[in-house]
Structure formats: C-alpha cells, structure tokens
Amino acid sequence: MKDENEASDAAVDPRRRAFMGVAAGVTAAVVAPGVLLHAVAAAPRSEAVTDDVRWGLLIDTAKCVDGCSACVAACDRENGLDLQSKPEGQSPLKWDSQRAAWIRKVKLQDNQTGRVTTLPMMCQHCEHPPCVDVCPTGASFKRADGIVMVDRHLCIGCRYCMMACPYKARSFIHEEMHGQLTAVPRGKGCVESCNLCVHRRDFGEESTACVDACAAEGHHAIMFGDLKDPASPISQLLKEMPSRQIREDLSLNTGVRYSGV
Amino acid sequence: MKRIVYREWRISPARYWGILGILAAVAGMAILAFGYMEHTGHWVTGMNNSVVWGTPHVFAVFLIIAASGALNIASIGTVFHKPIYKPLGRLSGLLAVALLMGGLLVLVMDLGRPERLIVAMTHYNFSSIFAWNIFLYTGFMVIVIAYLWTMADRQGGPFNQPVGILAFVWRLALTTGTGAIFGFLVARQAYDAAILAPMFVIMSFAYGLAVFMLVLLFTFADEGRPIGPKVMRRLKNLLGVFVAGVLYFTLVYHLTNLYGAKNDGLEHWLLLSGGIYTFLFWVGWVLIGGLLPLGILYHPELSKERNWIVAACSLVILGGLATLYVIIIGSQAYPIQMFPGQTILESGFLDGVKGQPGPYSPTIPEVLLGLGGVAVALIVTVVGVRVLQFLPESLADGVVPVDEETLSEEAFAKPA
Numbered sequence: 001m002k003d004e005n006e007a008s009d010a011a012v013d014p015r016r017r018a019f020m021g022v023a024a025g026v027t028a029a030v031v032a033p034g035v036l037l038h039a040v041a042a043a044p045r046s047e048a049v050t051d052d053v054r055w056g057l058l059i060d061t062a063k064c065v066d067g068c069s070a071c072v073a074a075c076d077r078e079n080g081l082d083l084q085s086k087p088e089g090q091s092p093l094k095w096d097s098q099r100a101a102w103i104r105k106v107k108l109q110d111n112q113t114g115r116v117t118t119l120p121m122m123c124q125h126c127e128h129p130p131c132v133d134v135c136p137t138g139a140s141f142k143r144a145d146g147i148v149m150v151d152r153h154l155c156i157g158c159r160y161c162m163m164a165c166p167y168k169a170r171s172f173i174h175e176e177m178h179g180q181l182t183a184v185p186r187g188k189g190c191v192e193s194c195n196l197c198v199h200r201r202d203f204g205e206e207s208t209a210c211v212d213a214c215a216a217e218g219h220h221a222i223m224f225g226d227l228k229d230p231a232s233p234i235s236q237l238l239k240e241m242p243s244r245q246i247r248e249d250l251s252l253n254t255g256v257r258y259s260g261v
Numbered sequence: 262m263k264r265i266v267y268r269e270w271r272i273s274p275a276r277y278w279g280i281l282g283i284l285a286a287v288a289g290m291a292i293l294a295f296g297y298m299e300h301t302g303h304w305v306t307g308m309n310n311s312v313v314w315g316t317p318h319v320f321a322v323f324l325i326i327a328a329s330g331a332l333n334i335a336s337i338g339t340v341f342h343k344p345i346y347k348p349l350g351r352l353s354g355l356l357a358v359a360l361l362m363g364g365l366l367v368l369v370m371d372l373g374r375p376e377r378l379i380v381a382m383t384h385y386n387f388s389s390i391f392a393w394n395i396f397l398y399t400g401f402m403v404i405v406i407a408y409l410w411t412m413a414d415r416q417g418g419p420f421n422q423p424v425g426i427l428a429f430v431w432r433l434a435l436t437t438g439t440g441a442i443f444g445f446l447v448a449r450q451a452y453d454a455a456i457l458a459p460m461f462v463i464m465s466f467a468y469g470l471a472v473f474m475l476v477l478l479f480t481f482a483d484e485g486r487p488i489g490p491k492v493m494r495r496l497k498n499l500l501g502v503f504v505a506g507v508l509y510f511t512l513v514y515h516l517t518n519l520y521g522a523k524n525d526g527l528e529h530w531l532l533l534s535g536g537i538y539t540f541l542f543w544v545g546w547v548l549i550g551g552l553l554p555l556g557i558l559y560h561p562e563l564s565k566e567r568n569w570i571v572a573a574c575s576l577v578i579l580g581g582l583a584t585l586y587v588i589i590i591g592s593q594a595y596p597i598q599m600f601p602g603q604t605i606l607e608s609g610f611l612d613g614v615k616g617q618p619g620p621y622s623p624t625i626p627e628v629l630l631g632l633g634g635v636a637v638a639l640i641v642t643v644v645g646v647r648v649l650q651f652l653p654e655s656l657a658d659g660v661v662p663v664d665e666e667t668l669s670e671e672a673f674a675k676p677a
Binding site: 069072087090093094095096097098099100101104105106107108109110111112116117121130132133134135136137138139154155156157158159160162163164165166167168170171172173174175176187188189190191246247250261 | 299301302303304308309310311313314372373374375377378380381384385386388389390391392395442445446447448449593597599600602603604605606607608609610611612619620
C-alpha cells in the first residue's frame with residue numbers, strides 16, 4: 001500500500017510538465033518586454049529635474065536665412081501645432097490671430113541704418129519670468145532646469161500670463177482640439193508656449209525640433225545647450241561671440257540669447 | 262432734523278416684476294452667450310493672441326471698480342463723519358456688493374476654463390496680484406455685509422465706526438489691487454505705470470458715485486420719495502470733483518509718457534493715429550466722460566435740474582466704459598516694442614508689422630456677457646431694496662441730518 005502511494009507520487013505526467021513549461025515561457029515572453037520597457041522608459045522620468053543644468057538657446061541671426069521657416073514647421077510638427085484646424089465659419093484672417101504658435105520668424109529693419117535682420121522668436125525662458133509671477137494658480141511655472149511652461153491641469157485660462165509676457169510668446173487655445181500627440185497634450189481654454197521640447201529633455205534626448213530642422217537645412221543658426229556648464233558648446237560660443245537678450249532692460253536673464261541684433 | 266426711517270421699495274408688483282423680468286432676460290441672454298463661448302471656444306469672440314482680454318473685461322473691471330466706488334457714500338458718512346451722507350449708507354453698501362458680484366461673474370464666465378474655478382480657490386501663487394485680488398474681493402463682500410449689519414441692526418451700532426473704517430481701507434486696497442493688475446505689467450508700455458493704481462481709485466470714485474446716483478434717483482422717483490436740493494447738490498458736486506480728478510490723473514499719465522522719448526510712439530498712436538482708440542480716448546474718455554459732465558454739473562442752471570444730473574451721471578458711466586476700453590484693449594492693441602529702433606517688416610505672429618496694432622473688434626456674445634453682469638448687479642439691488650429696508654423714506658431738506666457745513670447756508674449756496 002505504502003509502496004503504491006510512493007510510486008504514484010513519483011509518477012510524472014510528461015505532457016503536463018511540458019505544458020507548464022510552454023505556458024511559463026509564453027507568459028514571460030509576453031509580459032517581460034512590457035515590464036522591461038516600462039522600467040527603461042520610467043527610469044529617466046522617475047528622477048526629479050535638478051538645477052544642475054539650465055537649458056537655453058543661442059541664435060546667430062547672421063546665419064538665420066530670410067524666407068526659411070524650417071524651425072517653425074518642425075516645431076509645429078513636433079508639438080502637434082499643425083493639428084490645429086480653422087474652425088468652420090471663421091475667417092482666415094481672424095484665425096491667423098487666434099491659432100497657437102510657439103515659434104515664429106520675425107524680420108526687422110533698423111530705422112537708422114536700414115539693416116535687415118531675420119530671427120526666430122519664442123518663449124525666452126527667463127530666469128525671472130513675468131508669466132510665472134502673475135499666474136494666480138501657479139500653473140505657469142519654471143522648472144529647476146530653467147524651462148518655463150504651463151501645467152495644463154492648473155491653468156484656468158485667465159490669460160494674465162499673456163498680458164504679462166514681454167515677448168508675446170504665449171498662445172491661448174481658442175478652439176476645440178481633435179487629434180493630439182501623446183507627448184504634447186493640449187486643451188481648449190488653456191495657455192501654452194515653447195517648452196524647449198520638454199518631452200525630449202525628459203527622455204534624455206539631445207536638442208530641440210527647431211535646432212534639428214535648422215541644422216538639417218545647413219544653416220546652424222540655433223544652438224541648444226546647458227548654459228550652466230562652462231564646457232558646453234553653447235557656453236563656449238557665448239563666451240566668444242557678442243550676444244544679447246531681447247528686452248534686456250527688463251533684467252529677466254533670458255535663457256534664449258541672440259547675436260547680431 | 263427728524264429720525265431717518267428706512268422702508269422697503271413699495272412700487273406696484275406689476276412694475277417690480279416687470280423690472281425684474283427685463284433684467285432676468287438680459288441675464289439669461291448672458292448665460293446663453295456664456296454657454297456659446299465656452300462650448301465652441303473663444304474663437305467666436307473678438308479676442309485673439311494679441312488682444313487677450315476683450316469686452317467682457319471692460320465690463321467686469323468697470324463693475325468691480327464701480328463697486329468699491331459705490332461704497333464711498335457710506336464711508337463719507339461713517340469714516341469722515343458727514344451726517345448728511347448717513348441715510349445713504351445702506352444703499353451704498355448694497356450697491357457695492359451687487360456691483361462686485363456682477364463684475365466677478367463676468368470675469369469668471371470669461372475664463373478659458375470656468376469649471377476650474379475650484380483650482381483658483383485651492384491653488385494660490387502669492388506673487389500674483391490676481392491671487393491677492395481673489396482675497397480682496399471675497400473679503401470685501403464679507404466686510405461690506407458686516408458693515409450693512411452695523412448700519413441696520415441696533416446690536417451692530419457700536420461696531421459701525423470700526424467696521425466702516427476697515428471697509429474704507431479695504432476698498433482702497435481693492436481698487437489699488439485692480440489698478441495694479443495693469444500697473445504691474447512691465448511687458449506693455451501703456452501699463453507699467455504706478456499711477457494706474459491711484460488712477461483706478463479716482464475712477465472708482467467717479468463711476469461708483471455715478472451708478473449710485475442713478476440708482477438713487479430712479480428708485481426714489483419711481484416711488485415718489487422726495488430728494489431735497491441739499492442732498493442733490495452735495496452728490497452732484499462730489500461727482501464733479503471726482504470727474505475732474507479722473508481728468509487730472511489722465512493728464513499726468515499722458516504728460517509723463519510724453520516727456521520720455523521712448524513712449525513717443527505709443528502716445529502718438531493713442532492720441533493721434535490710433536483710429537477707434539484715439540476716437541474713444543478723446544470723445545469717450547475726455548469729452549463724454551469728463552468735460553461734458555463737468556459742464557453740466559457746474560452749470561448754474563442745468564446743475565439744478567434732476568434730468569440734467571441724470572444725464573451727467575449717464576455720461577460719466579458711458580465715458581467710463583470708453584475709458585476702460587482704451588485702457589484695457591487699446592493698451593494691448595499697441596504692439597509690444599521688442600526691438601526698439603527697428604521696424605518689423607514681417608512676422609509669423611502679428612508682432613505689429615510696420616506698427617500695425619493688434620486686431621480686435623467686439624462680438625455680440627462678449628457684449629451680452631458684459632451686460633449680463635450689469636443685469637445681475639441690478640437684480641441684486643432691486644431685490645435688496647424691495648425686501649429689505651435699504652432706502653430712506655425721504656431725503657427732503659428738512660429730514661436729512663444737518664451737516665456742519667450747512668450751518669452757514671449762504672457760503673455754500675453756489676458751487677465754488
């Protein structure tokens with residue numbers, strides 16, 4: 001009796017064992033990549049942004065080409081601004097004043113000398129941003145790494161930041177949105193502006209869409225980098241090249257610098 | 262002097278409900294306009310990325326500063342001990358609360374995300390003058406309601422003076438805060454001026470008093486309650502001083518700007534070549550809101566006639582709306598000077614190409630929303646005076662308290 005029992009315990013059904021093995025293997029194959037990928041994806045974003053860096057741009061207006069708007073097109077694509085559509089019934093002229101734009105090309109002429117300059121304008125990522133000062137809810141904020149942006153969960157759409165911005169850098173979403181990019185969510189009734197492609201920063205990627213596009217055109221008029229690192233190319237260039245801030249009389253210490261204006 | 266008796270507004274029910282019905286209809290239109298703008302998005306308004314605050318803000322700011330100005334009458338009685346103003350204190354307090362409610366409603370209903378009002382009440386950024394104003398506005402309502410209680414309830418009597426002083430200080434802070442919303446903005450040339458804060462205070466004196474006088478004259482006339490020439494003369498002279506004060510601040514504001522070469526462009530545009538804004542400045546702000554009412558209020562004959570005083574008050578209000586249109590919308594329309602000494606030839610975002618101002622033209626829903634705020638303020642007032650004892654039975658010369666200044670009547674028979 002005892003022997004029989006021992007014998008039946010010891011007896012193994014090979015098919016059952018094989019099934020368990022396959023099941024375990026399949027489960028691992030299905031779940032593991034997800035877990036691993038999730039872990040990989042979460043890694044850089046699980047750490048808080050630090051002020052070890054300060055992101056900024058240097059724009060060399062001598063290299064910025066009149067008639068080229070590659071930076072604008074690239075920004076529109078990267079940040080889903082090209083997904084905006086004119087509401088039915090709106091006049092094109094009026095829509096032009098209402099659609100959102102994070103970056104635009106501006107062409108200037110000196111009143112005295114007649115010299116013409118073209119340059120891209122965007123949020124200047126001030127160290128002391130007036131938009132952050134005036135925001136009643138704190139939706140408009142500056143990250144530790146110097147990027148000024150809007151928390152669209154807190155924005156109530158009062159537009160006081162747009163009143164306060166000396167660079168006209170901000171846009172209000174005037175219309176219902178259809179089709180959005182996961183990386184750049186957007187909502188009717190909120191304010192937004194250039195955030196130096198913050199989704200790229202958070203995944204540890206280099207550069208911004210406008211910088212890449214300008215380089216792809218062969219102009220290299222915009223340089224992105226860490227203003228705090230004295231060894232970074234942008235800091236090195238700033239040290240050599242004469243540059244200035246737009247509206248420097250306001251002492252906002254902008255993160256975007258221009259040379260040749 | 263007799264004891265002042267306050268009594269509910271006893272016009273016929275048909276007329277009362279008729280007035281309420283009309284006001285409710287205007288408020289209803291505003292609710293529809295609000296629903297339309299919020300449902301479709303702000304593209305249906307005239308507002309855009311250059312002119313971000315539009316007609317609703319003109320109405321809202323007008324109502325908010327008129328609210329603090331309307332409280333002046335009560336303050337003059339309580340804080341500055343002018344007994345002749347005391348019988349007017351209750352109506353003054355009621356109007357202050359009512360106008361503020363109307364103004365705040367318009368402001369809130371124009372938000373891009375009005376449903377997130379709770380966010381504004383739970384997340385504060387205290388470097389924002391807007392956040393401070395949320396406390397200034399709600400605090401004002403609470404204090405004025407307490408002030409009304411001290412005026413109307415025997416038990417509140419002893420607190421009348423301290424609460425009155427608090428309300429007076431608070432209303433000064435409130436209007437300073439409202440002016441600072443614009444005055445603190447370094448970005449735009451037409452703002453960025455400390456004088457805007459006291460200018461808003463003097464504007465509130467004028468607009469608040471004009472609204473107060475219209476409401477007083479209308480409610481009294483409608484029920485046949487008497488207002489003596491003494492009270493009328495006092496109020497209209499006071500309005501004259503306030504209107505002149507607004508003109509004075511306007512003059513100083515523009516002289517300051519004109520003195521520095523950097524503001525030449527702005528002043529030239531606003532005073533000479535700004536189209537609708539130039540027109541509204543000279544005709545609305547200066548003429549209709551300033552010189553014409555001054556002419557009426559200090560005219561030896563016209564200033565004695567009730568209808569002319571009503572006209573003067575109405576002109577002050579119309580001029581006030583024009584003033585705020587120029588201050589709020591005109592100042593945004595003038596392009597931000599990002600590159601002084603340079604002309605913008607092309608821009609992908611309407612940066613004032615060749616000095617072009619930002620585009621804006623008001624739309625019907627915006628105007629309806631603004632008028633809705635006025636209607637709400639008047640509904641609160643009408644219901645208030647109907648059900649509670651806000652209005653004195655009479656303001657005839659024999660009834661109102663003797664003022665120290667009226668002891669030598671002759672010297673004050675004619676305005677100085």
